[in-house]
Structures are given as C-alpha cells and as structure tokens.
Amino acid sequence: MPIDAKQPYDGQNIFARILRGELPAKTVMESEHSLAFHDIQPLAPIHVLVIPKGEYVSWDDFTASASEAEICDFVRTIGEVARMTGADTQGYRILSNVGKRGGQEVPHLHVHVxxxxPLGPMLQR
Incomplete structure (x- = not known):
C-alpha cells in the first residue's frame, strides 16, 4: 500500500531491518553511505535496489537533509551498480517512487535500477 512520504521515518521498515542485518539481502555492492541489493521480486532481468544507509523517507527528505557526502555517494553508487550489472551496455532505467501518488510502498528512500x-514506455495508461 502506498505510503505518505511526509510522515516521520519508520525504523521498522523492511530496508531499515536489512541495514541492521535483521533480514537477508543479496548484496550487489556496499559503500560508506549506500547499500545495493537484488530485488526479491524482480521485474526485469536486472533489478537492483539502491538505498542510503541514513534514515531518509524519500527524495524530498534526502535532498533536504542528507550531507553532501551522502548524496554524492548515493548517486555514484547508482551509476556503479549500472556498470557492475552490465545494465549500462544496452540502457537502463532508474526509478524512485515518492509518496502515495508516486506509488511509494516502503518509507525508506530507494532507487530501482x-x-x-527492453523496458517499454515510461508510464502505462
């Protein structure tokens, strides 16, 4: 169910639990401020989630509150994941859903790679 990205951070969300080691994840890469892992219900042959290690609900929260180092690390990690997985060779899509209308389901910022x-059109009607 989509969540309200303006609510406070919920430390019991699935990604917070993965970061604490309470739930397993198939890691693609880890950096100082970010973690990338395979989606457990992939929608494409390459489907990796990239999350910041900090407690950020959405892009809005992250870009307003994260440090320059966290933002730089997160964006670079997304690019590195594309190269590591080979997604960069034929093209790829990065997607972050924000809030109810954006379809965000986990209250922790995450980007899908x-x-x-072929990934089709941007939006389905």
Missing part, C-alpha cells in the same frame, strides 16, 4: 531487456 532496471535493465537487461
């Missing part, structure tokens, strides 16, 4: 097949 999709690739490995």
């Amino acid at each position: 999709f690739g490995g097949q």
Whole structure:
C-alpha cells in the first residue's frame, strides 16, 4: 500500500531491518553511505535496489537533509551498480517512487535500477 512520504521515518521498515542485518539481502555492492541489493521480486532481468544507509523517507527528505557526502555517494553508487550489472551496455532505467501518488510502498528512500531487456514506455495508461 502506498505510503505518505511526509510522515516521520519508520525504523521498522523492511530496508531499515536489512541495514541492521535483521533480514537477508543479496548484496550487489556496499559503500560508506549506500547499500545495493537484488530485488526479491524482480521485474526485469536486472533489478537492483539502491538505498542510503541514513534514515531518509524519500527524495524530498534526502535532498533536504542528507550531507553532501551522502548524496554524492548515493548517486555514484547508482551509476556503479549500472556498470557492475552490465545494465549500462544496452540502457537502463532508474526509478524512485515518492509518496502515495508516486506509488511509494516502503518509507525508506530507494532507487530501482532496471535493465537487461527492453523496458517499454515510461508510464502505462
């Protein structure tokens, strides 16, 4: 169910639990401020989630509150994941859903990296 990205951070969300080691994840890479791992229900041959290690609900929260180092690390991690997975060879899509109308389901900022097949139009009608 979509969440309200303006609510306070919920430390019991699935990504917070992954970061604390309470739930397993198949890690693609980890940096000082970010973690990338395979989605457990992939929608494309390449489907990796990239999350910041800090407690940020959404892009709005992250860009308003994160340090320059966290923002730089997160963006670079997304690019590195695309290269590491080979998504960059034929093209890929990065997607972050924000809030109820954006379809955000986990109250922790995350970016999907999709690739490995034609991805179709941006939005379905």
